Amino acid sequence: MCALGPGTAARPSWRHRRLHPDNGQGLRLTLAVVSAFLVLVPFLLALLVLTSWSPLRRLDRAVTEALVDYGLRHPEWARVLNVWTDVFAPMPLRLAALVVVGWLARRQARQLALWVAVTMTVGGLLSPLLKLLVGRPRPEFPKPLAQAVGLAFPSGHALNAALAAGVLLVVFRPRPGRSAKRYAVWAGAFLLAVVTGFSRVALGVHWSSDVVAGWLLGTAVVAATAAVFAVWRATPPHRR
16 A cells, blocks of 8 residues: 655545535536536426326326225324424415524524525425426325315425424534434424425325425525535635
């Protein structure tokens, strides 16, 4: 094994070259690749929805009908999901994000407050735009477990829950060494995103592909805005 000489600099790790905010070029490349991948899958799903691809249609119907049938046989389960989906609806999550923005601003964390505001706004605008472009109707059942208006694809609840989960992870992530708090934050973000999206399918107001698309789009928005702000923070003021 050849040892490095005293004048030889160690090669930065792949993580440093691609993810560290001090390396703006590598971070921008990572941003482009990750965002393109995360956005590509929902748009492929949208294309399959628009073309009425039969395997996806059958899968959506089988999953939603099975979950709705279970809810009809277990009314208590349906009531719990209705409460959850109301508490973590897009509007309450946006109001909570507004409170976080104010709290961060009071703590002089203005860049982070701006990131939260931009992330929630971009994601909030993306959902209705795609709903209009795709125009997918919601499921209809003789005995619905919940009521919802508007179009189906993507799920606004799932998208906004993914945005809120990302905000939770970025804003409230504990410092290294606090493993218990770190696990608690990750568990809270996971439950917020997954249970909210699941509740929309289980209550029969969305198809499963609507929720998957919402999760992916929300994650894409969080990844893109976080990387952009990381690069912006690392760029000297005279070069912005």
